[in-house]
Amino acid sequence: MPVPLAPYPTPPPAPYTAPTTNGSQSQLVCSGCRNLLVYPVGATSVCCAVCNAVTAVPPPGTEMAQLVCGGCHTLLMYIRGATSVQCSCCHTVNLALEANQVAHVNCGNCRMLLMYQYGARSVKCAVCNFVTSVGASASTTEQKFST
DSSP states (O other): OOOOOOOOOOOOOOOOOOOOTTOOEEEEEOTTTOOEEEEETTOSEEEOTTTOOEEEOOOTTOOEEEEEOTTTOOEEEEETTOSEEEOTTTOOEEEOOOGGGEEEEEOTTTOOEEEEETTOSEEEOTTTOOEEEOSGGGTTTOEEEOO
8 A cells, every 4th residue: 555645844934023114234145055044134144044054244335256167167256356256165266357357159079159368378168178269269159248
């Protein structure tokens, strides 16, 4: 005789967080589990309710930037102007380039759009591992990207 399966337990309701009087809240990514944390403006650190990691809040007025980790494809946030960012998940050190320091070229094999440091001679595609030359001979497919 088959045993009836119990339904999945319903998750507890999310705790209610009362908005601040002026509604000013900000967001950052947890340094432990990478969840998005919402906190009131003025806080100096935030404790994650999921993993209990304490994440320091950058000083007010600090411009933040984002990049995707080359090792595990996790979205990373960092202070704009940093030259490298270490992923807290896989510990890969990622090169953080400003928009005017990068260029784009299509992979010579699979045509995937690739981004590389402006001035490099070649770039390896992460999809098919093909190495595309981006020197003077490839200048027709190379596009400089700047803001």
